[in-house]
Amino acid sequence: xxxxxxxxxxxxxxxxxxxxxxxxxxxxxxxxxxxxxxxxxxxxxxxxxxxxxxxxxxxxxxxxxxxxxxxxxxxxxxxxxxxxxxxxxxxxxxxxxxxxxxxxxxxxxxxxxxxxxxxxxxxxxxxxxxxxxxxxxxxxxxxxxxxxxxxxxxxxxxxxxxxxxxxxxxxxxxxxxxxxxxxxxxxxxxxxxxxxxxxxxxxxxxxxxxxxxxxxxxxxxxxxxxxxxxxxxxxxxxxxxxxxxxxxxxxxxxxxxxxxxxxxxxxxxxxxxxxxxxxxxxxxxxxxxxxxxxxxxxxxxxxxxxxxxxxxxxxxxxxxxxxxxxxxxxxxxxxxxxxxxxxxxxxxxxxxxxxxxxxxxxxxxxxxxxxxxxxxxxxxxxxxxxxxxxxxxxxxxxxxxxxxxxxxxxxxxxxxxxxxxxxxxxxxxxxxxxxxxxxxxxxxxxxxxxxxxxxxxxxxxxxxxxxxxxxxxxx
Numbered sequence: 001x002x003x004x005x006x007x008x009x010x011x012x013x014x015x016x017x018x019x020x021x022x023x024x025x026x027x028x029x030x031x032x033x034x035x036x037x038x039x040x041x042x043x044x045x046x047x048x049x050x051x052x053x054x055x056x057x058x059x060x061x062x063x064x065x066x067x068x069x070x071x072x073x074x075x076x077x078x079x080x081x082x083x084x085x086x087x088x089x090x091x092x093x094x095x096x097x098x099x100x101x102x103x104x105x106x107x108x109x110x111x112x113x114x115x116x117x118x119x120x121x122x123x124x125x126x127x128x129x130x131x132x133x134x135x136x137x138x139x140x141x142x143x144x145x146x147x148x149x150x151x152x153x154x155x156x157x158x159x160x161x162x163x164x165x166x167x168x169x170x171x172x173x174x175x176x177x178x179x180x181x182x183x184x185x186x187x188x189x190x191x192x193x194x195x196x197x198x199x200x201x202x203x204x205x206x207x208x209x210x211x212x213x214x215x216x217x218x219x220x221x222x223x224x225x226x227x228x229x230x231x232x233x234x235x236x237x238x239x240x241x242x243x244x245x246x247x248x249x250x251x252x253x254x255x256x257x258x259x260x261x262x263x264x265x266x267x268x269x270x271x272x273x274x275x276x277x278x279x280x281x282x283x284x285x286x287x288x289x290x291x292x293x294x295x296x297x298x299x300x301x302x303x304x305x306x307x308x309x310x311x312x313x314x315x316x317x318x319x320x321x322x323x324x325x326x327x328x329x330x331x332x333x334x335x336x337x338x339x340x341x342x343x344x345x346x347x348x349x350x351x352x353x354x355x356x357x358x359x360x361x362x363x364x365x366x367x368x369x370x371x372x373x374x375x376x377x378x379x380x381x382x383x384x385x386x387x388x389x390x391x392x393x394x395x396x397x398x399x400x401x402x403x404x405x406x407x408x409x410x411x412x413x414x415x416x417x418x419x420x421x422x423x424x425x426x427x428x429x430x431x432x433x434x435x436x437x438x439x440x441x442x443x444x445x446x447x448x449x450x451x452x453x454x455x456x457x458x459x460x461x462x463x464x465x466x467x468x469x470x471x472x473x474x475x
Contacts, residue, residue, distance in 0.1 A: 001130065002114055005140040006035045008339060009128055011120045011283065012147030014044015015325045016315030018103060019332035020145050020339075021113050027340040034113045035139065037120040037130055042103040044149050045316065046325035049169040052098050054192050056091045058357050061196035071396055082200060084177040092172065122284035125308055129284075143310045143339050146290070146298060147332065148279040150316035150323065154272050155184075159245030163252040165270040168193065178202055178268035182254055184242065186213035188356040190273025191229070195358050197271075198234050205235040205265055207242055207256055214362060218369065218402055218416045220383060221362050225418055228360065228398055245270075278317040293319045302346040304335035312339060322354055351434035355423040360399045363422035366414035366433045369404055378407040382462035384455055386419060390472065391450040395420065401455035403429075403439060405463070410438040415456065425453035439463050449473050 008024055010017045017036060024032050041048050067080040107115055118132035128144070130137050152167035154160070166174065168189045179202065183194040186208035198204040206213070206229075212222040213229075213236070230236055237256060244255040254265045278297045285292060291299045291307040297319035304312045314331035316323045330347070337345035353365040372379040386392035386399040397420050404414035415429035432441060442460035447453060449472065461470060 001035065001116055001137060001139065003033065003035075003139075004137075005033075006114075007032045007142050008034045009120070009139065009141040009144040010034060010036045010147060011038075011128070011144070012036075012044065012149060012315065012317075013038025013040065013042045013103070013115070014147060014149050014315060014328065015046055016147035016149075016328040016332035016335075017044070017145070018106065019329040020147065020314060020336040021110065022106075023333045023336035024340055025110050025112055027337065030110070030112045032112060032340070034110075035141070036113055036115045037118055037128075038115070039117075039119045041099065042107075042115075043099045044325075044328075045169075047099050047102060048095060049172060050189070051325055053091055053095050053172045054168075054189065054196075055357055056094055057087075057196045058192055058359070060087055060091075061199040062359055065199040082177075084200065085175050088172070088174060095172070119282075121282065122288040122290075125288045125310060143312070144288075145332070145335055145339070146280075146283070146306070146311065146313040146317060147315040147328075148283060148317045150276040150278050152272065153275045153277040155274055157242055157245060159247075160270075160272075163245045163247045163270065165272050168271070168273050171271060174269075180205070180267045181269045181271055182207065182252065182265055182267040183271050183273060185273040185275070186210070186215075186236075186238075187273055187275065188214065188354075190271065191225070192357050193271060193273070194234060195229060195232070198229075198232055202269075203233070203235070205237065205267065207237050207240045207254070207265070209239070209241055211239050213238075214356065217356075217362060217364055220400060220402060221364070221416055221418055224398070224400055225356075225358060225360075225362050228418075229358070276316065276323060280317050295319075303338040303343065304331055304347060305338065321349060322352060324352070324354055327352055348434070351430045353426040353430045355426060357423065360397060360418050360420045361422040363417045363419070363426035364415070365426055365430045366412070367404060368414055368416070369402075372404055372406070372413055376407060380405050380407045380410075380463070382459050384459045384462055384467065386452075386455060388458055388467050389419075389450075389452065389455045391452050391454065392419065394450070397452070399455075401459045403442075403456070403459035403462075405439050410440060410463075411436055412439055412442070415459075417455065419452050419455055421452045425451075425456060428453065429456060443475055 064080050120128045120130050181202050181204050183206040194204045214222045240256050240258045242254050246253045251266045280296050289308045298313040312335040314335045315328040334345040356362040369379050369381050381404050383402045399418035402416040412432040439460040447457045
């Protein structure tokens with residue numbers, strides 16, 4: 001470390017940390033002295049073990065799967081060959097290149113930002129202890145940003161540690177494709193990896209303790225996607241609890257309890273995808289007065305300020321409804337803006353789009369039907385099957401689009417989609433929500449035809465007339 005005092009200390013090296021460092025540097029013309037302390041690889045969850053490797057695997061699996069599927073009469077699929085070890089090697093190489101280009105090399109453009117690999121812990125509201133390979137050093141700061149991220153939360157199940165397992169962080173080191181895999185948890189990341197593995201030739205069995213996958217999304221989204229995954233061969237067991245693991249002849253055995261009794265599931269590999277917990281332990285929050293919730297996530301206000309006035313927090317370590325790289329990056333910008341000029345920016349979580357990158361993709365933004373009913377006492381919704389969307393019909397695609405509007409004035413409050421390329425057009429719905437537009441604004445906006453995105457317009461037009469009474473592109 002070059003100095004013993006800095007204007008800003010950032011603990012963490014992921015999306016929130018980098019966006020904050022860049023924004024603070026830009027707002028001060030590079031005059032703010034910033035120390036970034038990170039314990040892991042630069043880039044955090046997304047580039048190293050999250051968005052980047054998972055989407056790489058998903059796209060590879062999609063290509064392999066499609067090469068074996070007959071879609072059009074007269075076009076005969078030949079089928080691609082799979083070298084799983086080589087695929088995973090190329091995945092890891094891509095991750096390395098993205099980390100270098102988007103994080104390591106970026107720091108070179110900000111000489112006011114000093115990066116140190118080590119562990120930081122607060123010793124007071126204005127000091128931290130930084131532990132590196134060279135020892136421990138105390139550093140003073142005016143303001144701080146906690147952006148320490150999260151890690152997989154692994155349930156305590158007898159025998160799990162003994163049989164061994166992968167998490168959504170460690171699965172990327174796998175070298176050979178298992179014949180079978182037990183997927184524990186029906187959340188977004190688990191479903192993405194699970195479908196990819198199923199498509200590559202691994203028999204996946206999903207065990208979910210709740211009554212549906214993606215429990216925070218609309219029920220129609222959950223059921224539609226579950227049916228599609230099941231049709232591809234994934235075995236899905238709902239309302240089930242794993243009570244014990246054991247090893248028998250090189251295979252893992254899981255004892256699963258449902259309303260129908262007990263059953264044993266044999267697998268060659270186990271992927272635990274049961275959520276994440278914050279990296280807030282062991283960083284001295286009690287010494288600087290930063291409050292956390294019951295799960296250890298840091299409490300912040302709309303300016304991303306913690307209970308300590310000079311300390312801010314952003315990213316997956318913060319108490320919030322969603323864990324997304326894009327959201328973390330925005331939080332980092334808001335935090336940095338307020339660090340430089342208090343009160344200059346605030347967070348808005350009402351129009352944050354998120355996507356589950358299965359195929360088809362499940363995308364959502366805004367309020368669900370249940371949330372609207374709870375808030376307004378009533379709700380107006382329309383659901384359109386992709387059977388009514390010309391592009392989807394061409395491609396044999398399944399799915400739906402659901403539009404949720406305010407019952408009194410027609411404002412768009414939520415959009416929920418299962419569709420190919422849903423990630424590419426859910427942001428359109430987010431803009432309608434963000435700027436208080438109505439379903440008629442969707443209707444009156446000319447859309448390209450034929451596209452999957454037509455589903456959004458059709459869901460708006462469904463408030464005017466039955467789909468059976470509409471010709472192509474009618475308004």
